[in-house]
Amino acid sequence: MQNTPSDLGLIARAVGLGKRYGDGANQVVALDDVSIGLRRGEFTAIMGPSGSGKSTLMHLMAGLDTPTTGQVWLGDTDITDLSDSALTVLRRRRIGFVFQSFNLVPTLDVKGNVLLPFELDGRRPTLDEQVWIDELIDTLGLRPRLGHRPHELSGGQQQRVAIARALATRPDLVFADEPTGNLDSRTGREVLGLLAATSARSGQAIAMVTHDPIAASHADRILVLADGRIVRDLGRSTPEQISAYMLQMEAAA
Ligand SMILES: Nc1ncnc2c1ncn2[C@@H]1O[C@H](COP(=O)(O)OP(=O)(O)OP(=O)(O)O)[C@@H](O)[C@H]1O
Numbered sequence: 001m002q003n004t005p006s007d008l009g010l011i012a013r014a015v016g017l018g019k020r021y022g023d024g025a026n027q028v029v030a031l032d033d034v035s036i037g038l039r040r041g042e043f044t045a046i047m048g049p050s051g052s053g054k055s056t057l058m059h060l061m062a063g064l065d066t067p068t069t070g071q072v073w074l075g076d077t078d079i080t081d082l083s084d085s086a087l088t089v090l091r092r093r094r095i096g097f098v099f100q101s102f103n104l105v106p107t108l109d110v111k112g113n114v115l116l117p118f119e120l121d122g123r124r125p126t127l128d129e130q131v132w133i134d135e136l137i138d139t140l141g142l143r144p145r146l147g148h149r150p151h152e153l154s155g156g157q158q159q160r161v162a163i164a165r166a167l168a169t170r171p172d173l174v175f176a177d178e179p180t181g182n183l184d185s186r187t188g189r190e191v192l193g194l195l196a197a198t199s200a201r202s203g204q205a206i207a208m209v210t211h212d213p214i215a216a217s218h219a220d221r222i223l224v225l226a227d228g229r230i231v232r233d234l235g236r237s238t239p240e241q242i243s244a245y246m247l248q249m250e251a252a253a
Pocket residue numbers: 021022028029030048049050051052053054055056057
């Protein structure tokens with residue numbers, strides 16, 4: 001019998017994950033036999049050239065798309081066989097998302113956006129959750145902006161609201177897709193530092209797709225994809241080490 005992911009101390013696990021698009025001569029192998037585990041409190045960056053399969057891997061692990069081969073577990077639930085409605089509930093309760101484009105609801109103020117995951121789940125935060133949300137709002141410096149709508153905020157503030165929203169329900173796992181892509185480098189650094197520190201404190205696993213060596217340097221490990229496969233785990237690295245590796249990889253391609 002296979003070990004369950006929690007036997008192995010993992011929040012999410014993918015085994016032999018593959019994704020093919022199209023048929024015959026038009027077939028594209030977007031992901032090929034990828035196996036990874038994500039641990040509580042661990043920050044993983046996913047890097048690699050354009051088209052190497054980063055978004056595909058993230059979408060499959062978040063249950064936003066179905067694999068051609070292999071399995072994905074969230075906790076001890078094998079999500080590969082779940083119905084769409086069961087997946088939607090699981091995603092809402094166990095996964096937070098942070099996107100490059102923030103994806104805030106323009107008609108809601110900061111507080112409404114942060115509380116949206118509870119609204120969608122048809123419930124109010126418990127007292128304990130309210131304490132955590134208050135802490136998040138203070139840590140992320142959003143208290144003076146609670147009544148403001150997204151268009152009244154800077155890019156960095158909007159991304160901090162998106163992070164508060166992603167962490168509000170204390171999901172096991174946070175997926176971030178180029179979360180600093182629309183921020184200047186200083187704001188990006190601040191936002192990432194807050195994301196990493198906040199999730200480390202509450203034990204969330206973060207998986208972040210990025211092209212940016214500075215963003216990736218906040219991670220505990222850096223998985224590098226090429227042609228749909230994981231070719232390297234760089235571990236903790238400086239921006240200079242990451243840039244040097246990526247350049248070396250491009251030169252060898
Ligand atoms: N819906 C689709 N139909 C056909 N091919 C697809 C589809 N989605 C992705 N692909 C192909 O799968 C491969 C991996 O794509 P993916 O978006 O995962 O790469 P990526 O590493 O995230 O790229 P980028 O850094 O440019 O966002 C690419 O060759 C892409 O063209």
